[in-house]
Amino acid sequence: MRKHDAVRLSTLRMLKAALTNREIERGHALDDAESLQVVGSLVKQRKDSIEQFTAGGRPELAAKEQAEIGVLETYLPAAADPAVVEQAVVDAIQETGATSPKDMGRVMKAAMARLAGQTVDGKTVNELVRKKLTGG
Helix, strand or coil: CCCCCHHHHHHHHHHHHHHHHHHHHHCCCCCHHHHHHHHHHHHHHHHHHHHHHHHCCCHHHHHHHHHHHHHHHCCCCCECCHHHHHHHHHHHHHHHCCCCHHHHHHHHHHHHHHCCCCECCHHHHHHHHHHHHCCC
16 A cells, blocks of 8 residues: 555455355355455456457457566465476376366376376366376
8 A cells, every 4th residue: 555556455355255255155264265266266266358359459458467466476385397287187097087178077086186286287287187098
């Protein structure tokens, strides 16, 4: 507030409101994992909004959303290394015995469990699993 950083202030207020709403939903205080999940979902919402604003020809709104992502990402753990993500997918495929794209759900569940606690984009993992299962 004292630095008059309006973007940071509004983003942190929005984050606080989202955390409070989730606490009320769950009926108990959030632990660290649940709090990180809320922050991650807010980042994902902002990324989706950027796509929509860019497609709609509203670059000023997309820039605002990007600034909010920058503030929110400071509260997330560092992004998982791509090599670690790929190894988790390979291990999940071996663990589940998956052989075709029909096994995507089981592999995704196992891979995301291996990557728990790290910041990883589910869409990226999904594409990697699909590529590995189709032999690409």
